[in-house]
Amino acid sequence: MSDPVVQGLIEALRALPGVGQKSAQRMAFHLLQHNRAGAIKLAQALLQSVDEVGHCERCHTFSRDRICSICLDPTRDARVLCVVETPADLAALERTGSYRGMYFVLAGALSPLDGVGVRDIGFAPLLARAMDGVVDEVVLATNFTAEGEITAHVLSEQLKSRGLKVTRLARGVPVGSELEYVDLGTIAHALMDRR
Protein backbone atom coordinates (compact mmCIF):
# COMPACT_ATOMS: atom_id res chain seq x y z
CA MET A 1 0.00 0.00 0.00
CA SER A 2 1.48 3.28 -1.02
CA ASP A 3 -0.77 5.50 1.12
CA PRO A 4 1.50 7.22 3.67
CA VAL A 5 -1.11 7.10 6.44
CA VAL A 6 -1.51 3.32 6.08
CA GLN A 7 2.29 3.06 5.91
CA GLY A 8 2.50 5.05 9.13
CA LEU A 9 0.09 2.64 10.82
CA ILE A 10 2.13 -0.36 9.64
CA GLU A 11 5.28 1.31 10.97
CA ALA A 12 3.61 2.08 14.32
CA LEU A 13 2.37 -1.51 14.72
CA ARG A 14 5.99 -2.68 14.60
CA ALA A 15 6.44 -1.17 18.07
CA LEU A 16 4.66 -4.31 19.30
CA PRO A 17 7.07 -7.08 20.34
CA GLY A 18 7.29 -9.95 17.87
CA VAL A 19 5.60 -8.01 15.07
CA GLY A 20 7.60 -7.69 11.85
CA GLN A 21 6.79 -6.00 8.56
CA LYS A 22 4.50 -8.75 7.26
CA SER A 23 2.47 -9.14 10.45
CA ALA A 24 2.16 -5.37 10.83
CA GLN A 25 0.83 -5.12 7.27
CA ARG A 26 -1.66 -7.92 7.91
CA MET A 27 -2.79 -6.23 11.14
CA ALA A 28 -3.24 -2.83 9.51
CA PHE A 29 -5.25 -4.28 6.62
CA HIS A 30 -7.37 -6.37 8.95
CA LEU A 31 -8.23 -3.44 11.21
CA LEU A 32 -9.04 -1.07 8.33
CA GLN A 33 -11.00 -3.67 6.37
CA HIS A 34 -12.84 -5.56 9.08
CA ASN A 35 -12.53 -4.00 12.52
CA ARG A 36 -12.41 -0.22 12.66
CA ALA A 37 -14.31 -0.26 15.95
CA GLY A 38 -11.59 -2.50 17.39
CA ALA A 39 -8.91 -0.12 16.11
CA ILE A 40 -10.52 2.84 17.86
CA LYS A 41 -10.96 0.84 21.05
CA LEU A 42 -7.31 -0.21 20.92
CA ALA A 43 -6.19 3.40 20.43
CA GLN A 44 -8.25 4.51 23.42
CA ALA A 45 -6.97 1.66 25.60
CA LEU A 46 -3.38 2.55 24.70
CA LEU A 47 -3.85 6.23 25.54
CA GLN A 48 -5.69 5.48 28.78
CA SER A 49 -3.07 2.98 29.91
CA VAL A 50 -0.14 5.25 29.15
CA ASP A 51 -1.94 8.10 30.88
CA GLU A 52 -3.16 6.32 34.00
CA VAL A 53 -0.95 3.32 34.66
CA GLY A 54 2.30 3.99 36.47
CA HIS A 55 4.36 1.93 38.88
CA CYS A 56 3.64 1.22 42.52
CA GLU A 57 6.22 3.13 44.59
CA ARG A 58 6.83 0.16 46.86
CA CYS A 59 6.85 -2.92 44.63
CA HIS A 60 7.16 -1.30 41.16
CA THR A 61 4.36 -3.34 39.60
CA PHE A 62 1.91 -1.59 37.28
CA SER A 63 -0.57 0.44 39.30
CA ARG A 64 -2.87 3.37 38.84
CA ASP A 65 -2.39 4.33 42.48
CA ARG A 66 0.77 5.52 44.16
CA ILE A 67 0.79 2.30 46.19
CA CYS A 68 -0.78 -0.84 44.69
CA SER A 69 -3.54 -2.89 46.32
CA ILE A 70 -1.21 -5.77 47.23
CA CYS A 71 1.23 -3.48 49.04
CA LEU A 72 -1.68 -1.88 50.90
CA ASP A 73 -3.31 -5.18 51.88
CA PRO A 74 -2.87 -5.51 55.69
CA THR A 75 -3.66 -9.25 55.60
CA ARG A 76 -0.52 -10.06 53.63
CA ASP A 77 2.68 -11.22 55.27
CA ALA A 78 5.12 -8.28 55.17
CA ARG A 79 8.00 -10.48 56.33
CA VAL A 80 8.29 -12.31 53.02
CA LEU A 81 9.29 -10.46 49.84
CA CYS A 82 9.10 -12.22 46.49
CA VAL A 83 11.27 -10.84 43.68
CA VAL A 84 10.01 -11.28 40.10
CA GLU A 85 11.19 -9.98 36.73
CA THR A 86 7.92 -8.55 35.42
CA PRO A 87 4.34 -7.70 36.43
CA ALA A 88 3.29 -10.73 34.34
CA ASP A 89 5.30 -13.00 36.63
CA LEU A 90 3.65 -11.38 39.64
CA ALA A 91 0.26 -12.07 38.04
CA ALA A 92 1.21 -15.72 37.47
CA LEU A 93 2.19 -16.16 41.13
CA GLU A 94 -0.99 -14.45 42.30
CA ARG A 95 -3.10 -16.78 40.18
CA THR A 96 -1.76 -19.78 42.11
CA GLY A 97 -3.36 -18.35 45.24
CA SER A 98 -0.61 -19.95 47.32
CA TYR A 99 1.54 -16.93 48.15
CA ARG A 100 0.46 -14.38 50.74
CA GLY A 101 3.62 -12.27 51.10
CA MET A 102 4.71 -9.07 49.35
CA TYR A 103 6.38 -8.55 45.95
CA PHE A 104 9.11 -6.57 44.29
CA VAL A 105 9.11 -6.31 40.51
CA LEU A 106 12.49 -5.83 38.82
CA ALA A 107 12.64 -4.15 35.44
CA GLY A 108 13.58 -7.45 33.78
CA ALA A 109 16.72 -9.53 34.37
CA LEU A 110 20.44 -8.88 34.19
CA SER A 111 21.76 -9.43 30.70
CA PRO A 112 25.42 -8.45 30.42
CA LEU A 113 25.48 -9.34 26.71
CA ASP A 114 22.70 -6.82 26.02
CA GLY A 115 24.28 -4.26 28.31
CA VAL A 116 21.60 -4.61 30.98
CA GLY A 117 23.33 -4.17 34.34
CA VAL A 118 22.31 -3.91 38.00
CA ARG A 119 21.43 -0.26 37.61
CA ASP A 120 19.00 -0.86 34.75
CA ILE A 121 16.81 -3.36 36.53
CA GLY A 122 16.41 -1.57 39.86
CA PHE A 123 18.70 -3.43 42.27
CA ALA A 124 19.19 -0.42 44.56
CA PRO A 125 15.46 0.16 45.19
CA LEU A 126 15.07 -3.58 45.87
CA LEU A 127 17.90 -3.57 48.43
CA ALA A 128 16.35 -0.54 50.10
CA ARG A 129 12.93 -2.23 50.10
CA ALA A 130 14.32 -5.48 51.53
CA MET A 131 16.12 -3.61 54.34
CA ASP A 132 12.94 -2.05 55.71
CA GLY A 133 13.39 -3.94 58.99
CA VAL A 134 10.23 -6.02 58.52
CA VAL A 135 11.27 -8.30 55.65
CA ASP A 136 13.22 -11.32 56.85
CA GLU A 137 12.98 -13.65 53.85
CA VAL A 138 13.45 -12.82 50.18
CA VAL A 139 12.08 -15.40 47.69
CA LEU A 140 13.87 -15.12 44.36
CA ALA A 141 11.34 -15.92 41.64
CA THR A 142 13.25 -14.68 38.60
CA ASN A 143 12.92 -16.89 35.54
CA PHE A 144 14.86 -20.14 35.21
CA THR A 145 16.68 -18.83 32.15
CA ALA A 146 20.36 -17.90 31.96
CA GLU A 147 19.51 -14.24 32.63
CA GLY A 148 17.12 -15.03 35.46
CA GLU A 149 19.62 -17.36 37.12
CA ILE A 150 22.41 -14.78 36.96
CA THR A 151 20.07 -12.18 38.40
CA ALA A 152 19.08 -14.54 41.22
CA HIS A 153 22.71 -15.34 41.91
CA VAL A 154 23.86 -11.72 42.10
CA LEU A 155 20.83 -10.71 44.17
CA SER A 156 21.33 -13.64 46.52
CA GLU A 157 24.92 -12.58 47.29
CA GLN A 158 23.90 -9.00 47.97
CA LEU A 159 20.92 -9.87 50.15
CA LYS A 160 22.73 -12.55 52.16
CA SER A 161 25.59 -10.15 52.90
CA ARG A 162 22.96 -7.89 54.47
CA GLY A 163 21.82 -10.66 56.80
CA LEU A 164 18.59 -11.62 55.03
CA LYS A 165 17.34 -15.16 54.47
CA VAL A 166 17.25 -15.82 50.74
CA THR A 167 15.32 -18.64 49.06
CA ARG A 168 14.70 -19.59 45.44
CA LEU A 169 11.62 -21.18 43.84
CA ALA A 170 12.14 -24.95 43.72
CA ARG A 171 13.38 -26.43 40.49
CA GLY A 172 11.82 -29.73 39.54
CA VAL A 173 9.63 -31.70 37.22
CA PRO A 174 6.61 -29.66 36.07
CA VAL A 175 3.25 -30.96 37.27
CA GLY A 176 1.54 -33.07 34.60
CA SER A 177 4.71 -33.84 32.64
CA GLU A 178 6.13 -37.22 31.67
CA LEU A 179 9.70 -37.87 32.79
CA GLU A 180 10.66 -39.13 29.35
CA TYR A 181 10.12 -35.66 27.89
CA VAL A 182 11.62 -33.58 30.69
CA ASP A 183 15.09 -32.17 29.98
CA LEU A 184 18.07 -33.67 31.78
CA GLY A 185 18.98 -30.54 33.75
CA THR A 186 15.51 -30.44 35.26
CA ILE A 187 15.61 -34.13 36.19
CA ALA A 188 19.05 -33.71 37.73
CA HIS A 189 17.79 -30.81 39.86
CA ALA A 190 14.66 -32.73 40.83
CA LEU A 191 16.86 -35.62 41.98
CA MET A 192 19.14 -33.34 44.02
CA ASP A 193 16.23 -31.55 45.64
CA ARG A 194 14.16 -34.72 46.22
CA ARG A 195 12.11 -34.71 49.43
Added chain:
Amino acid sequence: MSDPVVQGLIEALRALPGVGQKSAQRMAFHLLQHNRAGAIKLAQALLQSVDEVGHCERCHTFSRDRICSICLDPTRDARVLCVVETPADLAALERTGSYRGMYFVLAGALSPLDGVGVRDIGFAPLLARAMDGVVDEVVLATNFTAEGEITAHVLSEQLKSRGLKVTRLARGVPVGSELEYVDLGTIAHALMDRR
Protein backbone atom coordinates in the same frame (compact mmCIF):
# COMPACT_ATOMS: atom_id res chain seq x y z
CA MET B 1 -2.19 -8.15 36.36
CA SER B 2 -5.37 -7.35 38.12
CA ASP B 3 -5.49 -3.66 37.18
CA PRO B 4 -8.64 -3.20 35.06
CA VAL B 5 -7.03 -0.59 32.79
CA VAL B 6 -4.14 -2.93 31.93
CA GLN B 7 -6.69 -5.74 31.49
CA GLY B 8 -8.62 -3.48 29.11
CA LEU B 9 -5.49 -2.88 27.07
CA ILE B 10 -4.79 -6.62 26.88
CA GLU B 11 -8.38 -7.20 25.78
CA ALA B 12 -8.15 -4.45 23.14
CA LEU B 13 -4.88 -5.85 21.74
CA ARG B 14 -6.70 -9.09 20.96
CA ALA B 15 -8.50 -7.25 18.17
CA LEU B 16 -5.26 -7.73 16.23
CA PRO B 17 -5.30 -10.83 13.99
CA GLY B 18 -3.19 -13.69 15.32
CA VAL B 19 -2.88 -12.20 18.81
CA GLY B 20 -4.12 -14.41 21.65
CA GLN B 21 -4.24 -13.83 25.39
CA LYS B 22 -0.53 -14.55 25.99
CA SER B 23 0.77 -12.37 23.16
CA ALA B 24 -1.60 -9.55 24.12
CA GLN B 25 -0.31 -9.67 27.68
CA ARG B 26 3.30 -9.62 26.50
CA MET B 27 2.54 -6.69 24.20
CA ALA B 28 0.78 -4.68 26.92
CA PHE B 29 3.63 -5.23 29.39
CA HIS B 30 6.25 -4.41 26.81
CA LEU B 31 4.60 -1.14 25.79
CA LEU B 32 3.98 0.01 29.38
CA GLN B 33 7.41 -1.03 30.61
CA HIS B 34 9.66 -0.15 27.70
CA ASN B 35 7.91 1.82 24.97
CA ARG B 36 5.26 4.27 26.09
CA ALA B 37 6.22 6.64 23.27
CA GLY B 38 5.57 3.79 20.81
CA ALA B 39 2.20 3.13 22.43
CA ILE B 40 1.13 6.76 22.00
CA LYS B 41 2.36 6.80 18.42
CA LEU B 42 0.44 3.60 17.69
CA ALA B 43 -2.73 5.05 19.20
CA GLN B 44 -2.40 8.16 17.05
CA ALA B 45 -1.69 6.16 13.90
CA LEU B 46 -4.78 4.02 14.55
CA LEU B 47 -7.03 7.03 15.06
CA GLN B 48 -5.63 8.87 12.03
CA SER B 49 -6.00 5.81 9.78
CA VAL B 50 -9.57 5.09 10.84
CA ASP B 51 -10.42 8.76 10.43
CA GLU B 52 -8.75 9.43 7.08
CA VAL B 53 -8.43 6.18 5.18
CA GLY B 54 -11.47 5.03 3.26
CA HIS B 55 -11.91 3.09 0.05
CA CYS B 56 -11.43 4.32 -3.51
CA GLU B 57 -14.87 4.52 -5.12
CA ARG B 58 -13.63 2.93 -8.33
CA CYS B 59 -11.27 0.14 -7.29
CA HIS B 60 -12.10 -0.18 -3.55
CA THR B 61 -8.48 -0.14 -2.40
CA PHE B 62 -7.55 1.90 0.69
CA SER B 63 -7.41 5.57 -0.19
CA ARG B 64 -7.64 8.90 1.54
CA ASP B 65 -9.14 10.42 -1.59
CA ARG B 66 -12.48 9.61 -3.20
CA ILE B 67 -10.60 8.16 -6.18
CA CYS B 68 -7.14 6.68 -5.61
CA SER B 69 -3.99 7.74 -7.44
CA ILE B 70 -3.86 4.58 -9.58
CA CYS B 71 -7.43 5.03 -10.83
CA LEU B 72 -6.66 8.69 -11.62
CA ASP B 73 -3.39 7.95 -13.44
CA PRO B 74 -4.00 8.70 -17.15
CA THR B 75 -0.90 6.77 -18.24
CA ARG B 76 -2.37 3.45 -17.07
CA ASP B 77 -4.13 1.07 -19.44
CA ALA B 78 -7.87 1.32 -18.69
CA ARG B 79 -8.63 -1.66 -20.93
CA VAL B 80 -7.14 -4.18 -18.47
CA LEU B 81 -8.68 -4.71 -15.03
CA CYS B 82 -6.88 -6.86 -12.48
CA VAL B 83 -8.99 -8.37 -9.66
CA VAL B 84 -7.29 -9.00 -6.31
CA GLU B 85 -8.55 -10.08 -2.89
CA THR B 86 -6.97 -7.38 -0.75
CA PRO B 87 -5.08 -4.06 -0.90
CA ALA B 88 -1.99 -6.03 0.18
CA ASP B 89 -2.23 -8.12 -3.01
CA LEU B 90 -2.55 -4.93 -5.05
CA ALA B 91 0.60 -3.63 -3.35
CA ALA B 92 2.46 -6.86 -4.16
CA LEU B 93 1.52 -6.59 -7.85
CA GLU B 94 2.52 -2.93 -7.94
CA ARG B 95 5.92 -3.74 -6.47
CA THR B 96 6.69 -5.97 -9.45
CA GLY B 97 6.45 -2.89 -11.67
CA SER B 98 5.24 -5.11 -14.52
CA TYR B 99 1.55 -4.30 -14.56
CA ARG B 100 0.24 -1.02 -15.97
CA GLY B 101 -3.52 -1.65 -16.02
CA MET B 102 -6.23 -0.87 -13.47
CA TYR B 103 -7.31 -2.80 -10.36
CA PHE B 104 -10.39 -3.91 -8.52
CA VAL B 105 -10.05 -5.00 -4.89
CA LEU B 106 -12.59 -7.54 -3.62
CA ALA B 107 -13.37 -7.68 0.08
CA GLY B 108 -11.61 -11.05 0.38
CA ALA B 109 -12.54 -14.33 -1.30
CA LEU B 110 -15.65 -16.48 -1.43
CA SER B 111 -15.75 -18.91 1.46
CA PRO B 112 -19.02 -20.84 1.57
CA LEU B 113 -17.95 -22.68 4.72
CA ASP B 114 -17.55 -19.38 6.59
CA GLY B 115 -20.75 -18.02 5.09
CA VAL B 116 -18.93 -15.53 2.84
CA GLY B 117 -20.92 -15.28 -0.37
CA VAL B 118 -20.88 -13.22 -3.56
CA ARG B 119 -22.65 -10.33 -1.84
CA ASP B 120 -20.09 -10.04 0.95
CA ILE B 121 -17.05 -9.61 -1.25
CA GLY B 122 -18.44 -7.06 -3.71
CA PHE B 123 -19.17 -9.02 -6.90
CA ALA B 124 -21.88 -6.61 -8.08
CA PRO B 125 -19.65 -3.49 -7.97
CA LEU B 126 -16.95 -5.46 -9.80
CA LEU B 127 -19.34 -6.51 -12.57
CA ALA B 128 -20.52 -2.89 -12.91
CA ARG B 129 -16.89 -1.71 -13.00
CA ALA B 130 -15.90 -4.30 -15.62
CA MET B 131 -18.84 -3.37 -17.87
CA ASP B 132 -17.81 0.30 -18.18
CA GLY B 133 -17.30 -0.17 -21.92
CA VAL B 134 -13.55 0.46 -21.76
CA VAL B 135 -12.36 -2.69 -19.98
CA ASP B 136 -11.89 -5.58 -22.39
CA GLU B 137 -9.74 -7.95 -20.33
CA VAL B 138 -10.13 -8.95 -16.69
CA VAL B 139 -7.06 -10.55 -15.07
CA LEU B 140 -8.08 -12.71 -12.11
CA ALA B 141 -5.33 -12.43 -9.50
CA THR B 142 -7.13 -13.93 -6.50
CA ASN B 143 -4.98 -16.20 -4.34
CA PHE B 144 -4.15 -19.74 -5.40
CA THR B 145 -5.92 -21.13 -2.36
CA ALA B 146 -9.20 -23.09 -2.38
CA GLU B 147 -11.15 -19.89 -1.65
CA GLY B 148 -9.27 -17.84 -4.23
CA GLU B 149 -9.72 -20.50 -6.92
CA ILE B 150 -13.46 -20.76 -6.27
CA THR B 151 -13.73 -16.99 -6.41
CA ALA B 152 -11.80 -16.90 -9.70
CA HIS B 153 -13.99 -19.65 -11.13
CA VAL B 154 -17.29 -17.99 -10.24
CA LEU B 155 -16.07 -14.59 -11.41
CA SER B 156 -14.78 -16.05 -14.64
CA GLU B 157 -18.20 -17.54 -15.49
CA GLN B 158 -19.98 -14.27 -14.79
CA LEU B 159 -17.52 -12.09 -16.71
CA LYS B 160 -17.30 -14.40 -19.73
CA SER B 161 -21.09 -14.51 -20.01
CA ARG B 162 -20.94 -10.72 -20.36
CA GLY B 163 -18.55 -10.98 -23.29
CA LEU B 164 -15.33 -10.01 -21.52
CA LYS B 165 -11.96 -11.67 -22.04
CA VAL B 166 -10.93 -13.31 -18.75
CA THR B 167 -7.39 -14.41 -17.87
CA ARG B 168 -5.80 -15.84 -14.73
CA LEU B 169 -2.27 -15.34 -13.36
CA ALA B 170 -0.10 -18.20 -14.59
CA ARG B 171 0.46 -21.11 -12.24
CA GLY B 172 3.94 -22.54 -12.24
CA VAL B 173 7.20 -23.12 -10.44
CA PRO B 174 8.16 -20.11 -8.27
CA VAL B 175 11.28 -18.27 -9.39
CA GLY B 176 14.31 -19.39 -7.37
CA SER B 177 12.83 -22.68 -6.22
CA GLU B 178 14.24 -26.19 -6.62
CA LEU B 179 11.94 -28.68 -8.35
CA GLU B 180 12.59 -31.28 -5.67
CA TYR B 181 10.83 -29.13 -3.08
CA VAL B 182 7.95 -27.85 -5.21
CA ASP B 183 4.58 -29.53 -4.54
CA LEU B 184 3.22 -31.94 -7.13
CA GLY B 185 0.15 -29.86 -8.05
CA THR B 186 2.38 -26.94 -8.96
CA ILE B 187 4.68 -29.11 -11.07
CA ALA B 188 1.69 -30.67 -12.83
CA HIS B 189 0.36 -27.21 -13.69
CA ALA B 190 3.79 -26.02 -14.80
CA LEU B 191 3.98 -29.04 -17.14
CA MET B 192 0.51 -28.43 -18.59
CA ASP B 193 1.19 -24.73 -19.12
CA ARG B 194 4.74 -25.21 -20.44
CA ARG B 195 5.76 -22.77 -23.15
